[in-house]
Amino acid sequence: MGYPLTSDLGISHGRANGILLPWFWEYSFSGNPEKFSKIITHLVKNARENQLKNAQESAFLLKEFLHQSGLPAKLEIETNEKSLSQFAQRIAKNKEKIAVSPEELDFEKILTIYKKSLLTK
Numbered sequence: 001m002g003y004p005l006t007s008d009l010g011i012s013h014g015r016a017n018g019i020l021l022p023w024f025w026e027y028s029f030s031g032n033p034e035k036f037s038k039i040i041t042h043l044v045k046n047a048r049e050n051q052l053k054n055a056q057e058s059a060f061l062l063k064e065f066l067h068q069s070g071l072p073a074k075l076e077i078e079t080n081e082k083s084l085s086q087f088a089q090r091i092a093k094n095k096e097k098i099a100v101s102p103e104e105l106d107f108e109k110i111l112t113i114y115k116k117s118l119l120t121k
Contacts, residue, residue: 001110004087005118009077018071022063023113024101029055031102075118084114 001024002016011019029036037052044051044061051057067073088111091098098105 001087001091001113004090008083008087009079011075011077015071015075018066019075020113020117022059022066023116025062026055026059027105027109027113028101028103029058031104035102077118079118081115081119084118085111088114 001020002011002013005011005016005020006013009016025036033053033055036055036058040047040052040058040061043065047061051061063073088107091110092105092107098110
């Protein structure tokens with residue numbers, strides 16, 4: 001999902017993925033909660049058990065970790081829903097790229113992740 005942000009908007013690929021990751025995490029958590037919880041325990045030493053078992057709480061911890069590491073909560077870019085919809089269409093068509101997701105991603109989920117990550121509204 002970071003590729004269109006890099007190729008079309010000029011955002012470094014690592015930064016693009018970092019901005020998208022917490023929202024992708026929240027949607028993908030249910031596909032492998034044990035793995036996601038294990039990752040959080042390595043990033044956040046004092047995570048409470050409910051934060052490890054809940055997708056939103058776990059994603060919040062990840063957002064906090066990334067923010068403390070220097071990644072802004074939102075990118076200061078000009079974008080709109082039409083552009084994000086086009087990005088989501090491109091990604092949804094690339095079945096081999098999204099096949100590795102622990103949870104099935106379709107156009108609507110991809111678009112929602114882009115909106116939550118990039119739109120300030």
